[in-house]
Amino acid sequence: MYKVLLVDDENRVLKxxxxxxxxxxxxxxxxxxxxNADQALQLVQEIKPHIVFTDIRMPGLSGLDLIEKIQEIDPKIQFVIISGYADFSYAQRSIMYRVLGYCLKPFDEDEIAELLQKAIEILNKGNTATSMLQDTKNNSLQQILKFVDDNYMSDITIQELAKRYYLNPNYLSQLFKRELGLTFTEYLTAARMRTAQDLLHTTTLSIREISENIGFKDYFYFIRKFKKETQKTPGQFRKEHYRHG
Incomplete structure (x- = not known):
């Protein structure tokens, strides 16, 4: 029976x-x-787990840094990230470490069961053709994410992305959800919102100008979307976070 190690800084989450x-x-x-990461690294040496579920935000060493260190100990260990944050930058970095999936809290048992099945299949097959296929898939997704990161201010659609990278749109949608724990729209919105927050924080551009710069044609839709993502209007966010000079 394959062994699982659970890592999270909150005991209630572990339970x-x-x-x-x-x-x-x-x-x-x-x-x-x-x-924490130190305990996890010690347990990796002691119990030699096959699969690790780790939180991504922890005091000290982050979940991704922990994954990197564990991979140095045993590259065959499979990883699943658990998080309460749909943060696209973390999701993007996780692809680099060949993470199997990105599960958002509260947990979906069916989703976890599916990820466990994927991990077991990879472990059963060792480092055969499966690793090569995973590498190909990860490289393709990295290219797609880079394109979105560079062009989020444009009117990008999942259909256009699929055509650009010779993929089926439905498959690409599933790839985003399965590998990042985010839909394409959520990923795109997160990229835009991160830039919006940065512009509100560091520039005197009007809110309408910021809306246009990050790809929103509808100014009022941008305000609604920003408030939904941050629980603050753009004006409130700027008032609290604007850095003078």
Missing amino acids: SLENGVDWEKSGVCVAGKAN
């Missing part, structure tokens, strides 16, 4: 994850739990 999933049904067992 919820451990008790909320039928691990044995998927053919695995929870062999250890850790509250």
Whole structure:
């Protein structure tokens, strides 16, 4: 039976994850739990897990830094990121580390079971043709994410992206959701909102100008979307965060 290590700085999250999933049904067992990266690294040496579920934001070493260190110990270990934040920059970096998936809290047991099945298939097949296929998929997605990051101010659609990279639109939509835990629209919106916050923080551009610069044709839609993402209007955000000089 494959062993799973759970890593999160909140005990209630660890308990919820451990008790909320039928691990044995998927053919695995929870062999250890850790509250921080140091504990996790020690347990990796002691229990030698096959699969690691790790939070991405923790005090000290981040989840991605932890993954990098664990991969140096055993590159065959499979990883799933758990997070309460739909943060596209973290999701993008996770692709570089061949992370199997990005699960947002609260957890979906069916989604976790699917990721466990994928991990088990990879572990069963070792470092055969599967690793090569994973590399190809990751490289393609990295190229797509870079294009979106460079062109988010344009009117990008999933259909145009799929055509550019010779993919089926439905497959590309599934790829975003499965690998990043985000839809294409959520990823695009996150890129735009991050730039909007930066412009509000560092420039005197009007809110309408910022809206246009990041790809929103409808000024009022931008304001609604910004408030939904940040719980503040652009004006409130600027008042609280604007850096003079």
